[in-house]
Amino acid sequence: MTAAPTWEVFVLEYARAKDQPVDSLINGTHDDGLMDTPFAFVFARSGGRNVLVDTGFMREGIGAEMSERFNVPEWISPLRLLAELGVAPEDVTDIVLSHAHFDHMGSIHKFPRARLYIQKSELLSWHEAMALPRQFGYLTAIINPDDLRSMFDASVEHRVTLLDGDRDNLLPGLHARFGPGHTIGQQFVVLETARGNVVVSGDCVYGARNLTGHSHDGVYVPLNNAIGSVWDQLRTMDRINDAIQGDLGRLIILHDVERWKDMPVQAEVEGFKIVRAA
Numbered sequence: 001m002t003a004a005p006t007w008e009v010f011v012l013e014y015a016r017a018k019d020q021p022v023d024s025l026i027n028g029t030h031d032d033g034l035m036d037t038p039f040a041f042v043f044a045r046s047g048g049r050n051v052l053v054d055t056g057f058m059r060e061g062i063g064a065e066m067s068e069r070f071n072v073p074e075w076i077s078p079l080r081l082l083a084e085l086g087v088a089p090e091d092v093t094d095i096v097l098s099h100a101h102f103d104h105m106g107s108i109h110k111f112p113r114a115r116l117y118i119q120k121s122e123l124l125s126w127h128e129a130m131a132l133p134r135q136f137g138y139l140t141a142i143i144n145p146d147d148l149r150s151m152f153d154a155s156v157e158h159r160v161t162l163l164d165g166d167r168d169n170l171l172p173g174l175h176a177r178f179g180p181g182h183t184i185g186q187q188f189v190v191l192e193t194a195r196g197n198v199v200v201s202g203d204c205v206y207g208a209r210n211l212t213g214h215s216h217d218g219v220y221v222p223l224n225n226a227i228g229s230v231w232d233q234l235r236t237m238d239r240i241n242d243a244i245q246g247d248l249g250r251l252i253i254l255h256d257v258e259r260w261k262d263m264p265v266q267a268e269v270e271g272f273k274i275v276r277a278a
């Protein structure tokens with residue numbers, strides 16, 4: 001029997017929103033004031049595969065407009081951070097997308113060889129939402145239409161895999177888990193590593209307290225930035241809690257306001273951290 005594949009996992013911080021109300025992301029925090037919210041994506045490698053979980057966004061075109069609108073003044077190119085790890089865009093073999101918000105898939109057009117994996121319900125629900133009359137614009141406020149165009153281009157090139165729910169071993173030792181709530185077809189990712197399973201949250205969780213409860217009573221706290229139901233959000237949080245066996249050290253929260261403080265820093269580029277998660 002051969003040993004199970006293990007993944008090396010890095011979290012790459014590439015942007016920060018300034019003075020964002022905590023209450024805009026996490027329910028029941030109206031007295032918590034403002035925070036600077038980090039933005040991140042994940043690089044993982046194993047057995048010749050160079051994998052991204054999400055991609056960050058490029059500050060060009062509509063992506064630049066959106067970073068203004070959402071007050072994200074601090075940014076570094078995701079490509080610059082990957083270069084720090086010795087990874088060129090054409091080296092990236094696979095990209096697993098948690099969801100289609102611009103800050104998670106706004107660089108997919110920079111990776112010409114990568115296969116893209118997204119939940120079918122995620123991609124198609126955005127196409128449907130885009131087609132609704134303009135009074136439904138709240139639904140698509142965080143969607144960059146150019147990213148959907150890039151997804152279509154990649155589809156024409158047969159580089160897109162549409163997932164329909166959970167997929168064990170999407171890549172060896174990398175598991176996709178359906179996690180609706182923040183969006184209709186959100187997914188989170190479980191990676192088998194040398195220190196056990198590590199979970200990439202997508203935006204299923206914005207902060208530890210979504211899982212721990214406001215007073216550490218374990219009562220899940222909903223998101224305040226979501227288009228799916230609270231029931232779906234909490235069911236997804238419960239699945240994540242199962243996947244990490246209640247150990248928050250196994251969870252990578254992409255917008256972690258504490259900036260992955262328990263994970264060793266691999267590099268720092270212009271004030272942005274690359275930390276090693278496994």
Ligand SMILES: [Zn+2]
Pocket residue numbers: 099101182203
């Ligand atoms: Zn999101």
